[in-house]
Amino acid sequence: MSFSIAELFTQHSQEKFELHENYLNNQMVRVLKTIGYDRTYTKALGQYLYDQQNTEYLDCLSGFGVFAVGRNHPTVVNALQETLTLELPNLVQMDVSLLSGLLAKKILATTPDNLDKMFFCNSGTEAVEAAIKFARYTTKREKIVFCEHGYHGLTMGSLSLIGEEVFREGFGPFLPGCSSVPFNDLAALEQALSNKDVAAFIVEPIQGKGVNLPDDNYLVGVQRLCKQYGTLFVADEVQTGIGRTGKFWAIDHWDVQPDMICMAKALSGGFVPVGGVAMTSKIMDTVFNRMDRAVVHGSTFSKNNMAMAAGLATLQVIEDESLVQNSALVGADIIRSINAMSSRYEFLKEARGKGLMVAIEFQAPKSLTLKAAWATLEAANKGLFCQMVTIPLFKDHHLLTQVAGHGMNVVKLLPPLNLTQKDRDWIVNSFDHAIADTHKVPGSIWSLGKNLAGHALKSKTGS
Template identity: 50%
Template sequence: MTTEFDLGALLAERGAERYELHAKYLNPQLPRMLHTIGFDKVYERAEGAHFFDADGNDHLDMLAGFGVMGLGRHHPVVRKALHDVLDAGLADLTRFDCQPLPGLLAERLLAHSPHLDRVFFGNSGTEAVETALKFARYATGRPRILYCDHAFHGLTTGSLSVNGEDAFRDGFAPLLPDTAVPLGDLDALARELKKGDVAGLIVEPIQGKGVHEAPPGYLRAAQDLLHRHKALLIADEVQTGLGRTGDFYAYQHEDGVEPDLVCVAKALSGGYVPVGATLGQDWIFRKVYSSMDRVLVHSASFGANAQAMAAGLAVLSVMENEQIVAGVRRTGDLLKSRLTALVDRYELLADVRGRGLMIGIEFGRPSSLKLRGRWTMLQAARKGLFAQMVVVPLLQRHRILTQVSGDHLEVIKLIPPLVVDEADVDRFVTAFTAVMDDAHSGGGLMWDFGKTLIKQAVANR
């Protein structure tokens, strides 16, 4: 006798096994890592910028699922759009017709970048980057892609080729022909372009790893250099796009910057359905899709599916109707100004940087003898341990979820849902201040936990 599938019953019966199941069947290091730092919590529901555990305690989300939850979790407009598209029973993904939703979403997206003309829809940020790399190489007839030191553009083989972190690349060669240049170094860019084999430069206007912003004027000057050498500017807005930095796209903070290709994903999904998009100029698309024989030369089986398109349309509607970008500017300015005011107060706090609701908090070597010895001990074991020592009590004591901004970095990155409010900002700053007070007291649970991290770091060498 067969029984009807009941998702609720399955979760009720086996949901408590979540960490054991992951350890047995998925990545065995993830539950191990979460247990080590005390992040092996059980969240039962979520709404907006908050999680709730089994006891009803709320946790403030300053991570947004690595930027996916731009509108927070379970926004009612996005939920309704997905219910509506499922109830419509559309003849989706027939592959040999033209459905209306992809065209409508492309139209709405392109309205925010009037110099671009066409869109390819994939399923993720890394697919959006892969598309841009392929299109740039084909359109220019050149093989080499330039990227910036410390960049992150994805982990598939093509996007890994333009990843500026060796730890991700090690063991996966050979990759595409590529060359890294320092972010902001126009002379290095010019030297590479003179070789005549460069298809384009891919750049994050604000790098996710470490939260480093391109210097003022760099993107415009790089664009001019690239075009002079018949190469393309590719803006990776997977994390920075859709309002994250206080403009719809981060490249729009600089006048005159008009990338040839733009990659978006993450927040376009509404947090529900994976979606990626590569926006580009008409001539590039016409060159790639140059004849009917090449109609499927670049495609994705689930690309432009109805659920993803409906989610994207709903997200853009909410952003407009709720004036999300203007809200990001206000809340981001408040958060950054309050954190910047703490830099002179705490010797372990070196810098606060970023735009909108993409903020990096960097820690540095203290001046006092009392703290310097402990800092040196942490650095000798593994760079990045102090930042982890801040992240852990923020969650365990203050129920605030944050992240270290990259491997071996003493930087915390804040990328909360764009709907956080002044009360959330006040809660974070109050909690962060308490953690900093504890760290500067020279004792307490925070430094005891540091010893645990040191032992773990040494054991993993």
């Protein structure tokens, strides 16, 4: 009997949640069922998902930024199919591969001029781990400084650089020599670097948790301070890079030149995990400084042909379809259109972001009825108001979104970069209706809020 993935899908299509409850993370299933996200998707094309009833959903998360070119893009599919059928030598360990050289050349053509070497790995967190090791070896220093509320991955080195306690709780002790400073605070950064004992400062140009934007002078100041105190400047562009913010790299908005750029997510085309670090020749040549150190850091699967082909095809699609420019135009239009609603809605604080990395933030209202309703939700669990918004966005408007981080009243959009005018209207109109419903107290959306508050209180008490 021949093996068939299609047959497996057909035979077991109704078992997805049961399998996860029995053999994987059953808490994730509980979350999905509680908030009504327990759909069985049967097809995915571009920016759209389709369930068993063939209902179309606009995916505004894109796998946390993985599907920059949309799902199942034919150019990427064809590249992978071709790679599979060519019988190419792959992962020949006492050799170097052609495709990784071509991908390195193509990526470095997009980076600042000071970066001219690439290291490939399998994920964003591996890219950050490499940056930590390379910075320590290059500077002969131990300390790494990161930002409060930052996110850099969940392996132990990366986790040591996360500024969100919810991810760190119970996993310590962490990598020694790591400390945080507030984001957007140059004075605090200078104090942290002033002893000239910090190997690297790692920062997301725009923080993913909350979509926090830097002041115009912040990253320019970061570059200056790092040079002044001999610290390497590492830009974590795992989420913000490769067109996400309306520039190829988010650092391009502020015209800075870090010593390393960490990347992953979108580079995969959504098929084969791939991460990387772009760096200066000085860093590469310091770490790999002798023939006996040629393999001092690497990864077995890191330059496999499928991953490299996915990266090459993805970059070609982004170029051919002008997706960086589309991200800038459509994202700015969405932000502008949602901000235009603020005079009508007390709960709406602002929309912000760059390109198609967008946050919609909510706030406590002033009128007494709305203020009391808000306070009830906040007392149960901070950030619950946003969950009350995302659920009807999904169930009623078929828009897949998420809360931007733990304990914050921010909804985050991270859609594919190929959104159309129809998609733009879909997003704006859906938010308009959902936010309008929150201002109807009492109303059906507040019945949902009451149920969410009840679940949150049960979780706190462990009942």
